[in-house]
Amino acid sequence: xxxxxxxxxxxxxxxxxxxxxxxxxxxxxxxxxxxxxxxxxxxxxxxxxxxxxxxxxxxxxxxxxxxxxxxxxxxxxxxxxxxxxxxxxxxxxxxxxxxxxxxxxxxxxxxxxxxxxxxxxxxxxxxxxxxxxxxxxxxxxxxxxxxxxxxxxxxxxxxxxxxxxxx
Amino acid sequence: xxxxxxxxxxxxxxxxxxxxxxxxxxxxxxxxxxxxxxxxxxxxxxxxxxxxxxxxxxxxxxxxxxxxxxxxxxxxxxxxxxxxxxxxxxxxxxxxxxxxxxxxxxxxxxxxxxxxxxxxxxxxxxxxxxxxxxxxxxxxxxxxxxxxxxxxxxxxxxxxxxxxxxxxxxxxxxxxxxxxxxxxxxxxxxxxxxxxxxxxxxxxxxxxxxxxxxxxxxxxxxxxxxxxxxxxxxxxxxxxxxxxxxxxxxxxxxxxxxxxxxxxxxxxxxxxxxxxxxxxxxxxxxxxxxxxxxxxxxx
Numbered sequence: 219x220x221x222x223x224x225x226x227x228x229x230x231x232x233x234x235x236x237x238x239x240x241x242x243x244x245x246x247x248x249x250x251x252x253x254x255x256x257x258x259x260x261x262x263x264x265x266x267x268x269x270x271x272x273x274x275x276x277x278x279x280x281x282x283x284x285x286x287x288x289x290x291x292x293x294x295x296x297x298x299x300x301x302x303x304x305x306x307x308x309x310x311x312x313x314x315x316x317x318x319x320x321x322x323x324x325x326x327x328x329x330x331x332x333x334x335x336x337x338x339x340x341x342x343x344x345x346x347x348x349x350x351x352x353x354x355x356x357x358x359x360x361x362x363x364x365x366x367x368x369x370x371x372x373x374x375x376x377x378x379x380x381x382x383x384x385x
Numbered sequence: 386x387x388x389x390x391x392x393x394x395x396x397x398x399x400x401x402x403x404x405x406x407x408x409x410x411x412x413x414x415x416x417x418x419x420x421x422x423x424x425x426x427x428x429x430x431x432x433x434x435x436x437x438x439x440x441x442x443x444x445x446x447x448x449x450x451x452x453x454x455x456x457x458x459x460x461x462x463x464x465x466x467x468x469x470x471x472x473x474x475x476x477x478x479x480x481x482x483x484x485x486x487x488x489x490x491x492x493x494x495x496x497x498x499x500x501x502x503x504x505x506x507x508x509x510x511x512x513x514x515x516x517x518x519x520x521x522x523x524x525x526x527x528x529x530x531x532x533x534x535x536x537x538x539x540x541x542x543x544x545x546x547x548x549x550x551x552x553x554x555x556x557x558x559x560x561x562x563x564x565x566x567x568x569x570x571x572x573x574x575x576x577x578x579x580x581x582x583x584x585x586x587x588x589x590x591x592x593x594x595x596x597x598x599x600x601x602x603x604x605x606x607x608x609x610x611x612x613x614x615x616x617x618x619x620x621x622x623x624x625x626x627x628x629x630x631x632x633x634x635x636x637x638x639x640x641x642x643x644x645x646x647x648x649x650x651x652x653x654x655x656x657x658x659x660x661x662x663x664x665x666x667x668x669x670x671x672x673x674x675x676x677x678x679x680x681x682x683x684x
Contacts, residue, residue: 239448242441246449247521247530247650277405281412285419289437290520292527292565295430296419303412343526346424349573351526352593359526 233274233377234283237263241283245290257366258359260287260302261335265328265367266374269309271381280306293339294346301335324371329364336360435560438531442563445519446533453653511625514538514657519563521650528571528593530554532655535562539659543623548652551629551645552576552617556657564657568649569597569630577621578630581614583607589615589630589643596634599641609633615643625658 241259260283268275284302288295308314308331319327336356344350422430464471499505516538520531534540536559544556546566554568555576567574574591578599586603599615613633619626634644 242444242448245520245522245531246445246452247518247653278408278412281416286437289434290441290522292522292529294420294423295434296416296423299419300413300416303409303416307409339526342420346420347527347573351572355593356526 229381230274233267233271233374234279237267237283241287241290255362258332258363260284260298261305261332262363262366262370264302264305265309265331266370267377268306270374270378272310275306277303277306277310294342297339297342297346301338305331305335325367328367332363333360431558435558438558438563438565439535439560442519442533445531449519512659514540514659515654516657517654518652528568528591528650529557530566530568530650532564532566533562534657535560535564537561540564540657545624545628545658546655547628547658548655550647551631552624553649553652553655566655569645570595570649576624576630577618578615579618580609581616583609583613585609586618595648597631597643597645598639599643609641611635625660
């Protein structure tokens with residue numbers, strides 16, 4: 219296969235840019251009742267774009283997006299970055315990529331990973347900031363992200379169809 | 386034979402190129418270093434965070450415009466539909482307020498006269514910076530807001546922040562043109578307060594949820610009345626005294642829960658109270674701050 223052209227590279231940057239815009243949008247002030255409905259954009263994108271369009275979501279980018287989320291969400295700097303990196307490494311592992319998975323399996327796997335990610339972030343926040351946010355809120359946040367997964371998955375699937383094939 | 390071929394294929398496909406492994410190792414190391422520095426509250430890291438906050442300010446300001454416009458549209462539509470009822474309610478409220486205005490004026494005159502008599506010197510003067518809320522952290526991890534005023538406008542860390550109803554939180558990180566405000570509901574928030582009627586002192590703690598918790602009550606045996614107002618106290622001199630915080634909402638096994646004046650993250654504009662030095666000569670009672678709507682900056 220030929221090396222990707224500049225045009226290809228720009229096309230592949232589109233999902234990443236969209237994800238960054240979503241991340242900034244997720245930090246804009248909403249009223250109290252809608253605030254908890256905000257999903258964890260970076261991890262959802264890592265689980266969907268990272269799995270379906272890996273060329274648009276390199277591991278280094280996942281790390282950088284996690285770092286940006288740390289700054290926007292006021293979590294310990296490096297916590298979400300590291301967790302995004304590990305999540306990205308997992309979803310882009312060649313053995314996992316080659317495995318054929320049905321959507322319900324992908325959703326169940328995403329639910330487990332999101333729950334685990336939120337719990338780890340809760341633990342890290344407790345260790346670093348010496349105070350833990352209430353676990354109930356964290357679990358609700360994870361649940362909301364799990365419910366958003368099909369939307370992100372469908373959007374990433376559409377994007378992967380629009381983008382030119384690349385190994 | 387087929388098993389060997391599968392294992393060979395698997396070993397080939399799972400092997401990452403050496404440079405990619407190097408990048409991953411470097412990123413892991415960077416992440417761990419950042420975490421260690423975060424724990425130590427390293428100044429370089431704090432500065433980096435602040436610079437990034439300022440860098441993101443224009444993007445967040447632009448992104449928040451459609452939400453603000455939608456909110457305003459919804460509020461205006463609701464108001465238009467409700468005009469007649471609102472007008473009737475406001476007339477009744479106006480009459481009550483006129484009565485209280487005359488009472489307050491009489492009390493202010495009496496207060497001024499008593500202060501002059503006592504030679505009372507207020508601790509300090511305060512000025513205000515009004516700013517727009519441009520960012521909000523998700524509810525699950527830390528409760529903070531980002532406002533579009535920073536060190537250049539006179540904001541400094543640990544200054545109290547109010548909305549039109551009462552205390553909302555305190556500034557924790559201040560960049561040149563933006564600041565982060567830790568809400569009273571954040572699990573790390575601690576504010577000294579005093580009860581409006583029983584005058585019991587306590588520390589108001591954030592719970593990470595909408596209700597706040599009272600701890601270290603000065604008298605654990607004297608029960609508090611539900612609905613009793615809670616205001617700030619001058620103790621610690623970080624927050625001026627007398628700012629409304631909320632009211633006693635209910636009591637559970639762990640103690641009393643306080644309901645803020647209104648949901649903390651709902652304000653569109655906030656006011657940072659900037660404290661100045663002690664005045665030279667005895668002064669009269671500080672003037673009440675202007676209404677928050679009158680001090681909205683044109684930014």
